[in-house]
Amino acid sequence: MDKAYNSSFESQIYDQWLESGAFTPKVPAKPKEAKIKDNPYSIILPLPNANDPMHMGHALFTIQDILVRYHRMCGQPTLWLPGGDHAGIETQFVFEKRLAKEGKSRFDFDRQTLYKMIWDFVEDNRKLNQFQMKKLGFSMDWTRYHYSLEKPIVDNVLVTFKKLYQDGLVYRDEKIVNYCTFCGTAFSNLEVDHKTVNSHLWYFKYPVVGEKDRFVTVATTRPETMLGDTAVAVNPKDKRFTDLKGKKVLLPLADREIPIIFEDTIDIKFGTGAVKVTPSHSPEDYDMAKKHNLEFIRIFDYDGTSNQNVKNIYRGLFPNQLRQKVVDDLTTTGLMEKIEDYTHEVGHCYRCGRVIEPITAPQWYVKIDSLAKPAIEAAKTGQLKFFPTRFKKTYIDWMENIRDWNISRQIVWGPRIPAWYCLDCNPDIKLNFLDKNNNIVSDFYRNIKDKYSFEEINNGLQSLVAPTNAAFTIEKTDHCSKCKSTNLIQETDTFDTWFLSGQWPLSTLGFNTADPSKSSPDFDYFYPTTVMDTLWDILFFWVARMTMFGLYLTGDVPFKTVHLHSKVTDAKGQKMSKSKGNVVNPLDMTEKYGTDALRMSLVYGIAPASDFVVSEDKIRAQRNFVNKIWNSSRFVEMLIDRLNPKKITLDIDKSKLTSADKDILDKLNKIITSTTKNLETYHFGQASENLYQFFWHEFCDIYIENAKDRGEETIPVLLTVLITSLKLLHPFIPFVTETIYQNLQEKFNFKKELLISSSWPKNEN
RNA sequence: GAGUCUAUAGCUCAGUUGGUUAGAGCGCUUCGUUGACAUCGAAGAGGUCAGAGGUUCGAGUCCUCUUAGACUCACCA
Numbered sequence: 020m021d022k023a024y025n026s027s028f029e030s031q032i033y034d035q036w037l038e039s040g041a042f043t044p045k046v047p048a049k050p051k052e053a054k055i056k057d058n059p060y061s062i063i064l065p066l067p068n069a070n071d072p073m074h075m076g077h078a079l080f081t082i083q084d085i086l087v088r089y090h091r092m093c094g095q096p097t098l099w100l101p102g103g104d105h106a107g108i109e110t111q112f113v114f115e116k117r118l119a120k121e122g123k124s125r126f127d128f129d130r131q132t133l134y135k136m137i138w139d140f141v142e143d144n145r146k147l148n149q150f151q152m153k154k155l156g157f158s159m160d161w162t163r164y165h166y167s168l169e170k171p172i173v174d175n176v177l178v179t180f181k182k183l184y185q186d187g188l189v190y191r192d193e194k195i196v197n198y199c200t201f202c203g204t205a206f207s208n209l210e211v212d213h214k215t216v217n218s219h220l221w222y223f224k225y226p227v228v229g230e231k232d233r234f235v236t237v238a239t240t241r242p243e244t245m246l247g248d249t250a251v252a253v254n255p256k257d258k259r260f261t262d263l264k265g266k267k268v269l270l271p272l273a274d275r276e277i278p279i280i281f282e283d284t285i286d287i288k289f290g291t292g293a294v295k296v297t298p299s300h301s302p303e304d305y306d307m308a309k310k311h312n313l314e315f316i317r318i319f320d321y322d323g324t325s326n327q328n329v330k331n332i333y334r335g336l337f338p339n340q341l342r343q344k345v346v347d348d349l350t351t352t353g354l355m356e357k358i359e360d361y362t363h364e365v366g367h368c369y370r371c372g373r374v375i376e377p378i379t380a381p382q383w384y385v386k387i388d389s390l391a392k393p394a395i396e397a398a399k400t401g402q403l404k405f406f407p408t409r410f411k412k413t414y415i416d417w418m419e420n421i422r423d424w425n426i427s428r429q430i431v432w433g434p435r436i437p438a439w440y441c442l443d444c445n446p447d448i449k450l451n452f453l454d455k456n457n458n459i460v461s462d463f464y465r466n467i468k469d470k471y472s473f474e475e476i477n478n479g480l481q482s483l484v485a486p487t488n489a490a491f492t493i494e495k496t497d498h499c500s501k502c503k504s505t506n507l508i509q510e511t512d513t514f515d516t517w518f519l520s521g522q523w524p525l526s527t528l529g530f531n532t533a534d535p536s537k538s539s540p541d542f543d544y545f546y547p548t549t550v551m552d553t554l555w556d557i558l559f560f561w562v563a564r565m566t567m568f569g570l571y572l573t574g575d576v577p578f579k580t581v582h583l584h585s586k587v588t589d590a591k592g593q594k595m596s597k598s599k600g601n602v603v604n605p606l607d608m609t610e611k612y613g614t615d616a617l618r619m620s621l622v623y624g625i626a627p628a629s630d631f632v633v634s635e636d637k638i639r640a641q642r643n644f645v646n647k648i649w650n651s652s653r654f655v656e657m658l659i660d661r662l663n664p665k666k667i668t669l670d671i672d673k674s675k676l677t678s679a680d681k682d683i684l685d686k687l688n689k690i691i692t693s694t695t696k697n698l699e700t701y702h703f704g705q706a707s708e709n710l711y712q713f714f715w716h717e718f719c720d721i722y723i724e725n726a727k728d729r730g731e732e733t734i735p736v737l738l739t740v741l742i743t744s745l746k747l748l749h750p751f752i753p754f755v756t757e758t759i760y761q762n763l764q765e766k767f768n769f770k771k772e773l774l775i776s777s778s779w780p781k782n783e784n
Numbered sequence: 785g786a787g788u789c790u791a792u793a794g795c796u797c798a799g800u801u802g803g804u805u806a807g808a809g810c811g812c813u814u815c816g817u818u819g820a821c822a823u824c825g826a827a828g829a830g831g832u833c834a835g836a837g838g839u840u841c842g843a844g845u846c847c848u849c850u851u852a853g854a855c856u857c858a859c860c861a
Binding site for chain 2 (some may be wrong): 023175237242284296301304314361366408409417420558620626637639642646708
């Protein structure tokens, strides 16, 4: 053996594991029946974004590898299924940043071309990502790898959409959505970051119609939206306004008359007690408008600028520009009463960081109540378990307050929603496309149908906006069943990524949504999977959605236990992310200290679901531990050589044990028990710490030191403790333990087997 | 506004259902070894376990309050 552990063995060892088939469990002929007897163990990998190079968050998949290696050694058929996610908006955002560097934008391309470009970009990175996971020693079944845009997976997801539609759970509506005008898409509530912003509260006066010198003063944080006001609301109990019943006010700068409405939800104490109502740009106002049947006037377009619904002088401005102009004009006309400092929460785009514009837009929704109900039940009954258990409450709270899910995104990168509109039946569809000369055309179909052929429109299509009353079919047909037109165009909205990844456990295990009886044996054998281990920050995004889909489609949860692990932070306690530029590359650490050292340092001493700071010191300390294991093994070999025994055996003669022997064997049995228990209960930090202590300070410092003065009768105990320790340590530090194990087999002619496939030790007492 | 979590050695953190002198890594002091060990070993300094009260034979561990910080969720102008 070499004098020090050398991580250059790693790739060779990994290949051995791969070739042995240890990563690929066999599914028996009758999976449903065999399942009960075999007790298979399965984990679906939280699919990394295919465009993402490895970061420390991915390195935490080590936790799953530990679980998988442990259960495999326990003799269970074990599956760890890897994958890659196209990651809709995330990937398109990254790609658009690259375009911007070349001075281009998404508007320079039709959607087919843009899609192809992003596809190629992802393909280049996808292989890298797989290579990196292998480097970290992850014992995933690569024969079952899936990518989220594989045709069968997408097809299955489209079938789910149709099923939801047929069950009356999909609808279109034009509600207020969280719209990012920069990213050009709507987002779900989860994708909005609320940030505290120092701003102002503007007080300005609306003249009461028919009453000279009488005004209603409103207080607002968004003066610019006043151009879209369609009412002023006051509390019916507010005596200051009771005499205004049935009156109207004149909206300044717009010269429209708008009603005064009475609404219980208005806080009498806030501001002036009178609120301007802008139904198209404020969620609360939207609700009020629906209730009171008010007019909707949308003054901002989806590109973020003010539109034709405002006077010419206010047109074409971004919200902050318009704000300045409105405030100026109100001031010069003497209607501005006062401006106060005010701090409040404003929604920002989680992706690009810009202010979210609440805006009415037609979108696709999934009715969520009937899906959430069984998912709540599953958590309450324990069909779905959480670790740490406190997340059960978080999960249930969120589920109980859930709102309908906006599943449409106005981006290119992802499967398009399978709905087709007949343009001739729906001439009010707005089309954005590049004509054959690459000029952007943006107009309603009715205005352009004579100018452009359907082919020209469809080929250069960027996006369309169909009114909510537009008729559509969810099957692609040759011609419209009503008017026989062949000008059928597919919805350009794509699915929220989580709509697709929410079905990941089903898709990857071969569940057949159209005909469940035709699902693959993998599904019958491994579903529901055993554990879902993931970062708690996607509990709602992903875990909740998977649970709902799983229960809706199969009647069963997709996984029995949700294990939520800690996030990796930098030295300052900040979450590592590419945008912050504080990413520590785990692969650099493996180069420097070896994969095992990195893996061990990731779990050593961590508490479940608490933050975890990566430090090089810690990795270095574990490197020393790995080296200690290496050298003590080497020394055991040397000791045995020196003793030159007649026969080398692992059989322990209990009648001849010294007190040192008894002591170490007793401690070995204890560490077997505690490690097993700790792994079963997800106490990886404790397990690794105990093993570290045992191996180094009990076995090396005491027993091996003692063995230096003994004869060959020490050999069985020496080797038993060493080999058993290797097995216990294997899930944590697979490479060094496997290397030593094979070395010992070679040297002493033991039976040949891979440590990865050896059996988990049992307490002999 | 609602909720969750954290507060233990100079630093980063463990401490699983309450039970003998509270632990690890790094750092620090002294000595030894350099014939297994990227050194390693032996010994040691360093903590009123945020503060106050309570439950208990017994609390870092359970309960209440206070203080400080972190995070999550949220359509209040």
